[in-house]
Amino acid sequence: MGRHFTVAPDQHDVPVELMEMLDSRSRALSLPMVLIGAAARDLCVHAPVAERSSRSTADVDIAIAVPHGEAFAEFTSGFDAVRGAEHKFRDRAGRRRPA
Numbered sequence: 053m054g055r056h057f058t059v060a061p062d063q064h065d066v067p068v069e070l071m072e073m074l075d076s077r078s079r080a081l082s083l084p085m086v087l088i089g090a091a092a093r094d095l096c097v098h099a100p101v102a103e104r105s106s107r108s109t110a111d112v113d114i115a116i117a118v119p120h121g122e123a124f125a126e127f128t129s130g131f132d133a134v135r136g137a138e139h140k141f142r143d144r145a146g147r148r149r150p151a
Contacts, residue, residue, distance in 0.1 A: 066091045081127055089113030
């Protein structure tokens with residue numbers, strides 16, 4: 053089950069472009085993905101009532117269902133790993149990409 057709603061960009065700080073890229077990649081690989089953490093809270097709780105959140109983080113957390121390690125490697129291929137962190141990634145612009 054998925055919820056779909058439209059939230060104006062001025063009502064949240066969630067990087068929509070990054071979320072669209074992650075969603076596209078997970079769909080292409082048939083890996084279910086769920087937005088979690090502060091970004092999920094902001095989009096589902098604060099934004100629909102036009103209330104800005106006082107987010108203390110700028111990252112995006114996701115959970116993906118991977119049947120084996122190769123699927124995880126395929127999903128994260130092309131991302132730059134954050135040194136010392138097994139499941140944190142940055143895009144080429146230096147923003148973190150979750151996995």
